[in-house]
Amino acid sequence: MRDVDDPTEDLVLDSVEFSSPADSCIAKFHRFTTATAGWQTYHALYRRRFVLNLVSGEKLYGEVCQEEKDCGNGRNVQIAHRADAAYQQAVKGQKIDVSKVK
Secondary structure (H helix, E strand, C coil): CEEEEEEEEEEEEEEEEEEEECCCCEEEEEEEEEEEECEEEEEHHHEEECCCCCCCCCEEEEEEECCCCCCCCHHHHHHHHHHHHHHHHHHHCCCCCCCCCC
């Protein structure tokens, strides 16, 4: 999904599921943002992973890294794994705790 007003961002819906304990729909997204300056587009991507309660609009989990600075050494994969864990916990109605997820 691309915002017409902001062509530097792409939003991707990874998963959505009904959560009986939360009586709501829970969704997992990732967003890519490309930095721009004037006519030049930089490849400084920001990668954001987040989990939302779609009914209340509450952001249940979120984490970001910048491609050229701190997404290396597998950090982007760790962020994806923590977002997966947060999503599963939210769907099950559990408290979100991704501190032990690698």
